[in-house]
Amino acid sequence: MSLQVKLQNASSEYTKLQMEMSAIVEARQKLDAQLSENEVVEQEFAKLTPENVVYKQIGPVLVKQEQDDAKKDVKGRLEFISSEIKRVEAQLQDIQKRSDKKKQELVDLQAALQQAAAKAT
């Protein structure tokens, strides 16, 4: 019977890992969307001429901002997002490894259980 308990524990741990993984994948996708959005803005800023005044939206108002400041801001954001993507990517790899290991454990346990059942009959 202890095999069965082990199997149950392993399978609940596995589903937990899967859930964690999908949360991380979601975060990764969100970061990707943010990255491309900021890239579009960066490209837009690259095309500006000096008479194009830049405004930044703060709540319901638009505040005038220097072009250089805005460019620096977006660059900083891009850097931050890139580093976040690296971090999340590492997390994803780690959890992938752990979940693969758990899966193997599950398969082994199932095989052992089946063997025990075959012996018993």
Add this chain to the structure above:
Amino acid sequence: MAQTAAAAGAPQQISVTDLDIPQLSDVRRQLEEELNHLTNSFAQLKQAQSKFKNCVENVKEVKPENKDKPILVPLTNSLYVPGKLADTGNVIVDVGTGYFVKKTTPQAIQHYSAKITYLQSNLDTLEETITKKRENLNYLLSVMQQKLAQQQQEGKPIQAS
């Protein structure tokens, strides 16, 4: 058509004809899900594109002929205040992530037109993918029907090895 579908559908898998019926319906479900997702994205892109097209039309109305003509500015859905166009040479464009840029009207039209062409290229590639997926699905369905007919002819369900 069936041949191209088979070639596109099974590059990394074994031929679809080797699968048994439960496996086939799994693949079918997966394909249908993908197709759904893709058509949804397509509709969303189309919507975004028509919004940009509207923007171009609207910007075109900001022209010197319309200077000083009375207009109604919506403050809420039901509250309008009278106003006048003071500056017909410039508009402020939302470029994303909370940034707005003051542009001349030709610049703004160019900006939106670029967006429209960009979206169009995306739409074209997406349409191609959707057609391919649909062909795959049709091919898969015909294979499934064949298998089912075969099973019925042989009298009882067989398990493919």
